[in-house]
Amino acid sequence: MNILTFPTDAELNEAGAGIITGLVQTKPNAVLGLATGSTPIGIYKEMIRTFRKNMVSYKQATTFNLDEYVGLPASDPQSYAYYMKEHLFDHIDASPERTHIPSGTAADPEAECKRYDALLESYGQIDLQLLGLGHNGHIGFNEPDHSLIRGTHVVKLSDQTRDANARFFETPERVPTHAITMGVGTILKAKTILLVVKGADKADIVHRALTGEITTECPASLLQTHPHLVVLLDAEAGRHFR
Ligand code: F6R
Secondary structure, three states, X not given: XXXXXXXXXXXXXXXXXXXXXXXXHHOOOOEEEEOOOOXXXXXXXXXHHHHHOOOOOOOOOEEEEOEEEOOOOOOOOOOHHHHHHHHOHHHOOOOHHHEEOOOOOOXXXXXXXXXXXXXXXXXXXXXXXXXXXXXXXXXXXXXXXXXXXXXXXXXXXXXXXXXXXXXXXXXXXXXXXXXXXXXXXXXHHXXXXXXXXXXXXXXXXXXXXXXXXOOOOOHHHHHHHOOOEEEEXXXXXOHHHO
């Protein structure tokens, strides 16, 4: 595990984008696992900046997003499909046929999970999986539980996660109750995992996840078992690592 702490947000974003673009520069057909939420926005901005300088092309890359809300169509500004277009895909040359996100409006969400897993399987392995961290230790939408599911599945969102994400919705009631998420097994199968954590409110949970007991009650703690885990922290989130 390689834990790097950055004094400023700009330096963290530059480092995160540098790791991703560096991979795509050396392996143009890389398979990237991508995340949403507020954490990666600065990294995506930096990736766009590098792309505009003609330093990298995503034409041959494939992307798989971690998750999507059940019930939200891609046209809904709160959907993760919309987020990805707004924050990254509309600004780089990624091929739409190779940017994959679970469908939130599939008539049969369980079948959609199977389709997504089969597609992931057909690519073998994700080269680099970008992750944020939930306040309760979730990764993707794998919530703390007595056991965790390996593959892509439908999950009922915890009240804590719905509250945390309410800031993106008009009213808290509009936060969907369910999501489709890649499972922890799929996440851990990635060759390299890039965990990014920002903010004082996540200092305790990131410390617990990376140094505490490995338990499904803190899904991110399973990342300790991964042989190639890179963690980028801002000064606030990295408070306990100094
Ligand atoms: C998003 C995702 C979530 C977020 C986590 C942190 O695709 O899978 O696990 O990474 O909820 O969210 P932010 O970055 O908004 O604090």
